[in-house]
Amino acid sequence: MKSPSARRKGGSHQIELNLVPIIDTMVTLIAFLLFTTSFLAIASIESPFPQASSSRTKEQLKEKPLQLTVSIRPAETEIWSPFDRFPKKTAPNPIPGQPDIKFVHDTLIQIKHQFPAETKIIIVPFSGVTYDTLITTMDSMRMMDPTDPPFYLKNEKTGIDEAVKTLFPEVIFGNLLGDT
Amino acid sequence: MASVATSSGTSRKAIRGRGRRKRMRNGFELQLTSLMDVFVIILVFLLKSYSASTNSFSTVPGIKLPLTGSPDNPPDSLQVIITPEAMTFENERILDFVQTAGDAGSISGGYAFKKTDVDEGGRRVIPLYDALMKARDKAELLRAKSAKRDANGQPLPFEGELAIQADKRVEYDTIRKIMYTAGSAGYKLFRFIAMKKDAG
Numbered sequence: 238m239k240s241p242s243a244r245r246k247g248g249s250h251q252i253e254l255n256l257v258p259i260i261d262t263m264v265t266l267i268a269f270l271l272f273t274t275s276f277l278a279i280a281s282i283e284s285p286f287p288q289a290s291s292s293r294t295k296e297q298l299k300e301k302p303l304q305l306t307v308s309i310r311p312a313e314t315e316i317w318s319p320f321d322r323f324p325k326k327t328a329p330n331p332i333p334g335q336p337d338i339k340f341v342h343d344t345l346i347q348i349k350h351q352f353p354a355e356t357k358i359i360i361v362p363f364s365g366v367t368y369d370t371l372i373t374t375m376d377s378m379r380m381m382d383p384t385d386p387p388f389y390l391k392n393e394k395t396g397i398d399e400a401v402k403t404l405f406p407e408v409i410f411g412n413l414l415g416d417t
Numbered sequence: 418m419a420s421v422a423t424s425s426g427t428s429r430k431a432i433r434g435r436g437r438r439k440r441m442r443n444g445f446e447l448q449l450t451s452l453m454d455v456f457v458i459i460l461v462f463l464l465k466s467y468s469a470s471t472n473s474f475s476t477v478p479g480i481k482l483p484l485t486g487s488p489d490n491p492p493d494s495l496q497v498i499i500t501p502e503a504m505t506f507e508n509e510r511i512l513d514f515v516q517t518a519g520d521a522g523s524i525s526g527g528y529a530f531k532k533t534d535v536d537e538g539g540r541r542v543i544p545l546y547d548a549l550m551k552a553r554d555k556a557e558l559l560r561a562k563s564a565k566r567d568a569n570g571q572p573l574p575f576e577g578e579l580a581i582q583a584d585k586r587v588e589y590d591t592i593r594k595i596m597y598t599a600g601s602a603g604y605k606l607f608r609f610i611a612m613k614k615d616a617g
Contacts (some may be wrong), residue, residue, distance in 0.1 A: 256449040256450075257449075257548055259453070260449065260452065260453065260456065263453075263456040263457075263460060264456070266470070267456065267459055267463060270460070270463035270464065270467055271463065273467070274463060274466055274467050277476070277612070278613040278614065278615075279448050279474060279482070279490075279491065279610055279611065279612060280485050280487040280488065280489055280490065280491070280610075280612070280613045281487065281489050281490070281491035281580065281608040281609060281610050281613060282485060282487050282489070282608070282609045283489070283606060283607070283608050283609075284606075284607050284609065285605060285606050285607070286596065286599070286600040286604065286605045286606070286607065288605070307600060315585060320555065337556075344565075352590040354454075362589045363589070364588060364589055364590035364593070365588055365589070365590065366588065367585060367586055367587065367588060367589070368584065368585055368586070368587045368589070368592060368609075369483040369585035369586070370484060371589060371592070371609070371613045372483040372484075372485050372585075372609060373483065375609070376485055376487065379487070380486055380487070406501070408593070409463040410593070410596065412593070413593055413596055413597050413600065414540070415540070
């Protein structure tokens with residue numbers, strides 16, 4: 238009868254793992270993934286089609302709505318409220334048709350501090366604004382930059398102050414029927 | 418003499434080499450472990466990037482998308498692609514623009530709609546409206562046949578989502594016409610497609 242140590246010695250002959258089928262599987266998987274993966278990272282910005290609503294009209298009449306509006310004109314950009322909830326702010330465009338993004342963003346941050354619960358913004362571009370400028374302007378209206386001063390809003394469910402990560406995320410186009 | 422010495426030296430080397438070759442043939446094993454390491458790394462990278470790209474958005478050659486910092490990934494929906502040359506709806510070219518000279522110094526591409534392609538005072542794009550209505554009818558038919566129902570047992574309502582993918586030079590006037598046309602065809606939500614900034 239073999240002693241336990243002798244048995245251990247006897248079983249220690251070299252085992253070689255056959256890696257070839259594993260490599261075959263991996264090559265097939267990599268080929269499949271390379272063919273089907275899209276390396277183009279795309280993102281989207283949502284905007285609803287403006288619709289007339291009557292449900293909140295009475296409620297809204299108690300207090301003048303903000304209706305924060307950004308009008309992009311060929312020579313200048315204006316940030317205003319049709320109900321004069323804050324003083325109108327205007328800045329000339331550094332390049333014709335392209336608004337001063339810093340001015341737009343900084344002004345909207347000030348307005349967000351004044352109206353932290355507001356999420357909607359109306360954009361009224363003139364017809365010659367390019368898609369590139371539209372996307373850049375919408376980005377500056379929707380998102381906070383990491384360098385922006387943080388501010389907090391009380392969560393009504395938990396009662397805890399939470400950092401606001403977005404500026405005015407709901408962008409609505411105000412002149413789909415034509416320039417006014 | 419020297420040549421004889423050289424040739425005998427060479428032959429001795431050849432004989433020694435034959436011996437080495439024999440030894441190699443007997444004991445040579447391909448080291449697959451490092452190859453496996455490389456494959457595993459590639460596989461992990463591909464799987465990670467694969468999970469982030471679940472949508473099936475197509476594009477057209479030559480389109481230059483603007484960059485956005487938006488973190489939202491667009492879900493699958495009907496899409497219209499606009500370049501300064503043509504408009505494509507669901508991979509089907511539905512209209513070609515007329516090329517114009519464009520304003521001097523203008524960064525936008527010089528293009529315009531054909532007069533026969535628009536109506537309602539130039540606001541509605543007829544070929545796009547027809548294509549959108551066709552797609553809507555198809556979607557509603559599929560929903561009517563589907564087993565999925567709402568709380569009242571009715572077929573699920575038409576979502577009416579449209580992804581707009583435009584070249585960075587396309588003007589708002591064109592995008593406005595598309596939104597107006599889509600709105601009149603019952604589409605309620607638009608998604609503006611752009612390239613993620615951090616994607617390089």
